[in-house]
Amino acid sequence: MSHPTLFFYPRPRVDIAEVPAAAHAGAVLLTDTIHATGLAPSLREALDPWTKPLAEHHASKVLLDLAMTLAIGGEHASDTDLLRCEPGLFGDVASAPTISRNLTTLAEDAPAVVEAISQARRIARERAWALAGDHSPVRRVSAQNPLVIDLDATLINVHSEKEQAAPTFKRGFGYHPLCAFLDHGSDGTGEPLAIQLRPGNAGSNTAADHIT
Numbered sequence: 097m098s099h100p101t102l103f104f105y106p107r108p109r110v111d112i113a114e115v116p117a118a119a120h121a122g123a124v125l126l127t128d129t130i131h132a133t134g135l136a137p138s139l140r141e142a143l144d145p146w147t148k149p150l151a152e153h154h155a156s157k158v159l160l161d162l163a164m165t166l167a168i169g170g171e172h173a174s175d176t177d178l179l180r181c182e183p184g185l186f187g188d189v190a191s192a193p194t195i196s197r198n199l200t201t202l203a204e205d206a207p208a209v210v211e212a213i214s215q216a217r218r219i220a221r222e223r224a225w226a227l228a229g230d231h232s233p234v235r236r237v238s239a240q241n242p243l244v245i246d247l248d249a250t251l252i253n254v255h256s257e258k259e260q261a262a263p264t265f266k267r268g269f270g271y272h273p274l275c276a277f278l279d280h281g282s283d284g285t286g287e288p289l290a291i292q293l294r295p296g297n298a299g300s301n302t303a304a305d306h307i308t
Contacts, residue, residue: 104157
């Protein structure tokens with residue numbers, strides 16, 4: 097069942113009167129993008145199987161809040177406090193224990209959950225490109241004017257033993273994910289398409305990973 101009118105995030109009212117300022121007001125660009133692309137209903141439908149029928153916080157809102165936390169400068173799940181202090185912008189945000197329980201549930205069926213999330217992202221990306229009209233990266237694509245996808249690996253250090261973490265070639269310890277970005281050229285920025293989580297000892301130019 098789809099939810100075409102689902103809005104996880106409130107639509108704040110702009111007022112020129114003397115009112116207290118809202119922290120992270122720039123995040124409205126992100127919440128508006130979530131609304132415009134239909135990411136919230138797509139993700140909600142995709143993650144319905146992993147959300148209890150009477151759950152107060154849907155798994156899709158929990159994941160979107162975690163992504164939003166990263167976007168505004170958070171580094172840990174507990175940094176969702178950055179959202180919780182602005183209900184007028186971010187709505188009802190789950191508590192840290194609820195977030196932890198949701199992540200545990202999703203991790204128990206990780207491959208299926210990752211594919212469900214990827215499907216929701218694909219639907220949202222198609223919608224975003226359709227809304228872009230003549231500015232869509234798939235307009236006028238040809239052999240002479242191809243889509244260019246940049247593959248780049250980056251090192252992420254961690255400070256404790258974590259699953260799949262390993263020593264890196266720079267004598268650090270952590271992960272070496274492989275990222276795929278759509279190159280929009282000089283008129284735009286790179287658009288992240290996919291990121292493959294890999295252990296720190298994975299190679300930068302491993303052909304099998306590039307193909308995957």
